[in-house]
Amino acid sequence: MWKSWSSIKLWKRIAGGLVLGIIVGALLSGAPGVVDTWIKPFGTLFLNFIKMLIVPLVFLSLVVGVTSLKDPARMGRIGVKTILWYMLTTAFAVVIGLIFGLVFQPGSGVEKVAAAVTAKELPSVVDTFLNLVPTNPVAALSSGNILQIIVFAIILGISINFVGPKAEPLERVIDAGAQAMYKMTAGVMELAPFGVFALMAWVAAKYGLGILLPLAKIIACVYAACLLHALVTYSIILKAYGLSPMPFFKGIIDAQMVAFTTTSSAGTLPVTMRCTQDNLGVSPSVSSFVLPLGATINMDGTAIYEAIAALFVAQVFGVSLGAGDYVMIVVVATLASIGAAGVPGAGLIMLTLVLTTIGLPLEGLAIVAGIDRILDMARTTINVTGDAMVSCLVAKSEGELDQTVYDAAPVA
Ligand code: ASP
Secondary structure (H helix, E strand, C coil), X not given: CHHHHHHCCHHXXXXXXXXXXXXXXXXXCCCHHHHHHHHHHHHHHHHHHHHHHHHHHHHHHHXXXXXXXXXXHHHHHHHHHHHHHHHHHHHHHHHHHHHHHHHHCCCCCCCCCCCCCCCCCCCCHHHHHHCCCCCCHHHHHHHCCHHHHHHHHHHHHHHHHHHHHHHHHHHHHHHHHHHHHHHHHXXXXXXXXXXXXXXXXXXXXXXXXXXXXXXXXXXXXXXHHHHHHHHHHHHHHHHHCCCCHHHHHHHCHHHHHHHHHHCCHHHHHHHHHHHHHHHCCECHHHHHHHHHHXXXXXXXXXXXXXXXXXXXXXXXXXXXXXXXXHHHHHHHHXXXXXXXXXXXXXXHHHHHHHHHHHCCCCCHHHHHHCCHHHHHHHHHHHHHHHHHHHHHHHHHHCCCECHHHHXXXXXX
């Protein structure tokens, strides 16, 4: 039985879990307690397993990445390219979000609600930079602070390079550890069909049509804008880089489905790394740097959402916006997407920042909060897709992309 199960391609098994989850969840929507007690724990178990991989996988594979690149200047170049691509794609995303919000007016006809919501404040730029350096690397690892882990891993990798032959044993140990983590990731992925099924059933049982329908317009708007950004913006950029979009979308589908159901870019990270390396031929050195960074700071789906949600709130409350406000939305939505953590619902928390900066009523947030999970599924999928795309671009430009693997892009 195991043989015939494992002979089905993983993406098909995950897709099957996703569809079956929707059906079972819809059938059990009258008994959400049953789903919570009997089905959701399998989703949580899967999530716990992939979360277990994140810290050791990011740390070990990034150190290996740096030691295998050897040249610190090259590392710097990869860093600059990555950040520039992340900023550019996010800027496109916000503009698409604004256009969709303006054209489709998702807030028209939606009722206001009264609610008390407290705003989130962004830490200062200086603090953000200072916080990049972990005063205690072990604490950074134990609390799972990805940015600090990235910084420490890069510095450790560079130091190993400088030490030379004497540090080779350490390099080999870390490399062996990274290999073990890759194997572990592959093992955990075998649980994905069940985890995705359980999470999907839980969402489908929880959100009946009664909750979704009044806000159908904003849901459709966010999904359509996200789809357009992925299919058009990313395809154009990939093509401009001489990469055909089709293999890309085929190769990344596992990560997209896991992102869609878990609504966490950070949680999906091990899967994204695996897809880009195994299916798209991105070298481990590039993917282990570009993807963890992307999972924390690059969120195109979140940027689209922030722009649409801000316009939505303005429309619901009848606030008219001027040109200056739109510019402000572009700036703050971008910052909010960078500041949002790669965890479920982070974009909603950041929306308070966007609303207060533009001077829009915070009560608006209460209207979308009820359906945030549904919107989060779309934005997280795009967040992860965007990270993967940039990893392909950077790898290609650095000669770190195996074109034969990319072109063949087996759906895992
Ligand atoms: N859940 C999203 C992510 O992990 C962030 C968000 O809430 O927008 O990428």
